[in-house]
Amino acid sequence: MKTITFDKIIPNVFSSQQDIDSEIWNCKAEFEKGKLYLVEAESGKGKSTFCSYILGYRHDYEGTVRFDNAITSEFKVKDWTEIRKKHIAFLFQELRLFPELTAWENVQIKNDITKFKTEKEIKEWFEKLGISDKLESKAGRMSFGQQQRVAMIRALVQPFDFILADEPISHLDDKNSEAMAEIMMNEARRQGAGIIVTSIGKHMELNYDKTYRL
Structure with a gap:
């Protein structure tokens, strides 16, 4: 997959609005493989909706x-399964970790399916993100910031053409934000994503490369 294009997309919830002040809604917005985009949004402007459409x-x-x-509206379930497995990685804002599983198990449950990363590579990411001591901690007992880092690692243990990160550093300090950005950027470059x-x-x-105002 080389491009994701939003062409005159208007969420049904906004369809009655006459003037939509957005650089994505009711516009043509294109995202190219290998480039870096920021989508800025105020609360209520449809950020989660945007992610759900992709x-x-x-x-x-x-x-x-x-x-x-x-045209993605014509995709079948099997098409979306393939897309999410091989082409689009996603870091959910709400993370969606399994609270009863350890940090390591939350990552490995996906890596066991994709067979994409070695244990050594994954443990190096845990180390760089300052959570190597949390490998055997249950996710539900970790802070939200720690869980964000686990969720990022999980998002990266697959092949992808694009990674969509929904508010990935909302609970991180500058040091951990920089570490997470570096890991994400390095992996995206490695895959040309x-x-x-x-x-x-x-x-x-x-x-x-471009900032869109939602």
Whole structure:
């Protein structure tokens, strides 16, 4: 997958609004593989909706979302399964870790499916993110910031053309934010992938190719 295109997309919830002040909604917005994007949004502007449209979790909109030349509203379940397994990695804002599993188990449950990273590589990420002592800690007993770092590692243990990170550093200090950004950037470069970061405030300080106002 080389491009993600939003072409005149208007969420149904916004369809009655006459003037939508956005650089994505009711516009043509394109995201290219290998480039770095920031999507800035105020609360209530549809950031979670935007993410859901890319991932195929919601289709309540007018307009067209395309992956290359393919119209995503025509995809079947098996198509979305393939997309999420091999083409789009996602760091959920709400993380969606299994609280009863350890940090290590939360990552390995995905890596066991993808067979994408070695244990050594994963443990190096835990070390760089300052949570190597949390490998055997249950996710539900970790701080939200610690869980964010585990969720980022989990997001990276797969092949992808794009990674979508939804408010990835909302609970991190500057040091850990920089460490997480470095790991994400290095892996994206290794795969030649694009990065889409969303934010309603604090965001990774990166050299973005383009910033969209949602």
